[in-house]
Amino acid sequence: MTADRRISDQFTGRKRLVVAIAILAIAAGTLLGLTADKAIWEGWVTDRIFQLRAHLSKSDTPPPSPVAVVGLDQVSLDSKRLTTVPRVFMTPVFAEAGQAILDAGAVGVGYDFVFAFSADSFADPNSGEARLRGFDRPFLGFLYRNRGKVFVSRTSTGVPHRSVSAAAGASGVRYAEVTPDNDGVVRRHTPQPPLDESPLLIDALLASVRSSASDSYVAVPENRLATSLPYLSLLDVLAMAETETGREKLRDFATGRVVLFGSTMPNEDEHLYSDRFLPWLPDTLAETGESGRPYVRHATAGVYVLADLIGAALSGRTALDPPPGTLSIIAVLFAIFGACAGLLLPLSVLPIVAAIGMSAGLSLSFVGLDFGYLLAPGVAPVAAISGMVVAAIGKVGVLQRRQRSLVRLFGHYLSPDVIQQMAQSEELPELGGETRYVVVAFIDIVGFTKMSERLPDHEVVRVVNTSFDAIGQVITKHGGYIDKYIGDAIMAVWNAPNTVEYPEQAAVDASREIVELLDGIRSQTGQTALDLRIALNSGPVLVGDIGGQHRRSFTVMGTTVNTASRIESVAKDKKVRLAVNDTVASKLPEDYPVKKIWSGQLRGLSHDTHVFTLDVPAMYMEPDKETGDQKDRRQPPKLVKFPR
Template identity: 30%
Template sequence: MKPPPQSGRSLTGWLRRGWRNVREAGGVQLTATVVVLIAAVFIARFSWVLPDGAEPTPLTSEAERALYDLRAYYAADLVEQDNRVVLVVYTDQTLIKARKRSPLDRGVLARTLRNLDGMGAKAIGIDILFDQPQDEDEQLIETLRTMRTPVALAYANLATNKDDIVYEQQQYLEQFQSEFTDTRTRPASIRLDNTFGATRVWPEIVPDLPPLLGRAMLADAGEPATGFAGYEGSIDYRRAKFVDAPLFAALQIDLFADADPEVLPFLADQIAGKYILIGGDIVDYDRVETTFTSITGEVPPGIAVHAEIIAQMLDNRHLAPIPNWVLWMMAVLVVLSAALTALLEWPARRLAPFLILLILSFIGIPALLQFRNVDTYGLPAVGWLVGWIIAFTAVTAAARASGAVQRNFAAGALGKYIPRDIAQAIIDKPELLSLGGEKREIFVLFSDLEGFTKMSHAIQPEMVAKLLNRYLDLLSQVVLDHGGVIDKFVGDAVVAFWGAPIARPDDGTRAAKAGYAIWQAGEHFRREVAAMDASLPPIGKTRVGLHYGEAVIGNFGGATRIQYTALGDSMNTAARLEAANKALESSVMASSEFAEASTLDWWRPMGRVQLRGRARPVDLFEPIPEFPGTDRETLARACVLAASDRAAAIRLVEDVADRHPDDSALRNLVKRMREMDEGGTYVLG
């Protein structure tokens, strides 16, 4: 009759159990957990930038910016060329032609402005700082004073652009701009925000600083962007729809400075009714990294960024900011979800899909908001993940602290029979020891102490117990040190296996080395007993049998008592191999299946035998690490020749045996070679 199925634990039950474990962790652990949870909330809120504008850590803030750049790039609108803004630019060719690199030729600019003034532009913005004198200044000043088209003239000062201007330059700049009182030329700030190495957001509005270049131009043209009056959010960059078509038309300034009068009407068609930005598009001059630079590698001129700001205002693409209280609420929810998940104490197989979904959510929610025209600059997506992990880890540690003593006791108890890593795995996954069995390929070890039963009749029971416990302690430690599972003790015999309940890639190597080490431990025990009491009968040698094959592994028994063990022919074969050592005059003997699966190269072939109780013969291999390689090869050839040319095989084995006169197993092999059947097999009696 099958037992009734156990009812599953409800979600509430899991949470109640987890909370009980947390409470039982103790006051110190609870206090530490609360402190860590508070820290996790702050990390989930401020992983990008701290309230004072500083980076919390370069690692998280760089990751946040990389994610922002990625979602901003793919959420950007694909547009054709924007004909509302035209760039009139100095290029490297312009500088070569003028034979003058810095400062930019103001005579060229003056002639250009005179020609532009009659072409019907809405407004002109000049992204060039006039911060040092030049021969053409009077000519340029006169032109700017007489302009009918409104002109916004670049302005910067030490307080906002300390990397671009020094005190003397600012003095000259202000003197230069003072020439345009009561004219249509006025100063405009060209300051851009390159915080964290790229221009991603509009510059902060600073009192007493002239309006931003784009704002000034729209106001002068009678199209003030009132919706952007206090805007300091992200620049909503766009992407060109066609690779070969830039977002803004760019005309070389030479076309206007030296234009033929007959050409001017055609140029006027390109200028009329548009915003004109004049500046440099030069390889090493005023280049600005943007939100897209980390993805495309392109570093546009600063004038192009001002053009994007103008286009954003004209399109009224005002990205909605995320309120500060929402960011705090999201941080708290992230940490709270981590704490609740930790209280559930789910196994890894159930937790993994949830974590994958969580990571996708942390990345997907900001991306979705970005596509919905929400300003996600400063949204801590990576911070959510880091905060979640920290909170989950803290609560998990607290929940498990109360059970640490019990688990250590259980691991210690199981560790007397199986390796501690396997014991811990069983504690974490008790279903590994569920009642029943399964077929597994395992490495089996069977050992026995020669003559111990006979000796036990000749000494006191107390001494028998003392010697047996010492012997089994030595052998058990060998098995556990090599990662094996102790199946059982049968008197002085030890049965162990590798490959269950957890299989590891090096189980064969572990089992082989354990078999050899058990024989060495037996020899150590013999010497130890002889030194302890000369009156004790001599201890026999330890014999070991090793086999690799299929067995049924599991817990067998009933409701009151079960035993985790292995059943099958593999166990019997290992026992037969152990017993065969006596007739073979050897100490450790393995089947060919075991030797091949162990991947070690220390095995020497020892012929083929018919074991008692087995229908199929077994090819024998003995572990002798120090045995010469050439002699191994000779023995291998002899074993191959045994079935077809017995005489040649015997001669080869005799040659090897002669080189190792003290090797009783080799002498025994010669004897067996002479007595084997026509198939090359020796039948053990």
């Protein structure tokens, strides 16, 4: 199998792995997103969306409510008229107030009370005489006369007295209980059509105004119910019914409305409702009697909850469940978004992407209310974040680990920059390349031939590997790239494939450090005669992949490379360890002691080339013949000045 085929298989396998991780992330995001539907924390988010909606759509003139409340409150119980009346003996009062409300034009009346006792059945404990017989007759007559308009409550644990049930009729007694969500907050009502036959008090009152509600809905309140629902104290109703002016006001309050009677006393029949975060309606805009209304508490009176569930259906303030499959589509789309972000984007930006996904999901739920649907607000954010997390874990734990392994493995043979580019693009580079300005170096081990003649093969390999390892570390340290090993020589390049800001200085600095390693290399290898020779040349080269479909090599080629090899022959003739062309020498800082050592035409070239070295002792392989074994330090070297 060819190297090309093996690398191709690596990339094909990685693509399959990417697809597998993407599928896993999308599936996980979708499933986790759907499990967020009706999660215990999702209700809190829903109520906050209601809060935001209420603030954004706040109106100075709220629309009229189709439902009103008459409350048995502390003001009524403390009044002169009712302070001496036990609550179990208030049926005549409720009959009087209920009839006044019906006469004022109410279309339906509901009592959120379970009239479990009858005063008629009370007997004197001493004589056994039923002294209160007939006490409930006004209330029972009121119920009988208004069958179909007046409804009393029952619960799963409490039922009205048999006389009350008989007077109201089988259809006049309905369940007044509400069902909270799994977080204990009431938000939803599920009608049981046909409404006039439903066992629920809410449905009976909806039927009294000929509502056609049939689907389960969530009420969308706009203000705290205790501040916004039209409200009269029971005492106010009794007082208004006694005067013509009061009856006129009562008609304004009750005409065309469903009216609910119930307790608004603290800690009596209270529920957590989705209005608990909503703004209060100013007193100047609320319909309230002279006695005012009870203080707002954290929990909401049950009669308010019943009133709002009815009023929401009658005024269109409802949100239905989305059509089947909608949440699944949303979960898949957001999971795809999250998976793509986790796979394609850096880890550092993923928190920002998560915030964007969460905001988009919540915004979708917010906008859905305008179309009458409550899109579970947790589905989209959880799907997006879950898909992103799973994809990011897969990328970091699997893909990037494989990528790092690939770079580490092939980095011994190719430039890490080249491998990194191949790993990211997942394809082999195109044959050919680009023209770049580089510095090419040939670093030759001097005396290799003689050494190989007298040493065993394995010892020769050890010496070469030791030398190349030390030299290679210096080249890499200074930003160079080892293009290839040519027998006992190294060909290195600066400014390809990576970019080096000052390639000439980097190459020369690396050469000086390599020469300084010479004593250490000799000591490690035990070859005291070993020496080094370095030739540098700069100019344009072709950088890229050279070869064919079955075998290729990343390299540099061109006249600049050939000239560098020719300069090495000048270094050999002049007995210097470093020889550079004039372009390299001219780009060095002024404090580098550049000295010309040769001028002329190199073999194969038609123009003169000027070769330089650094005039420092370490760069000379033999003592200067003109000055003897020790260079004459009394005379300054003849340095060449280049225009900067």
